[in-house]
Amino acid sequence: MCRSIKTLRAPYVETVTPDDVRAAALQYVRKVSGFRTPAAHNREAFDAAVEAVAAATQQLLDQLVVRGRA
Template identity: 45%
Template sequence: MCRNIKTLFNFEPAATEEEIHASALQFVRKLSGFNKPSQANEAAFDRAVAEVSEAAHRLLNSLHTHAPARDREVEAEKVKERSRLRFG
């Protein structure tokens, strides 16, 4: 379930709102055990996703590094290559 959570810090271009939300959603899904919550739990689930997204924004905005920003396309190619080697 959490395989979709990706590193979002120190990339150029910076992480988008959609990427941060997707990571927050996967995190809350993992914690709760729900892929889609029932109506009774939907409000709490949605609130948790929003709060985790806000926390992720604060975290990403407060982190600093001297390392050069990574290129998304180069990193995606590395992932594809590792996958190809692993699964053939």
């Protein structure tokens, strides 16, 4: 997949910021769409996809249970 998307869960990172989540979502949408920067007529769809992926990513991170941590 996209090697520039870093792992965002513990123990790989201590804290995850909204900017980290959005950056990962942006990289994912760029990879899937094939656009680094979409044309004006695709901007709304592109931005909506980034927001949806970011929300899903945050939900996933919020629900993950990492065992073996003190």
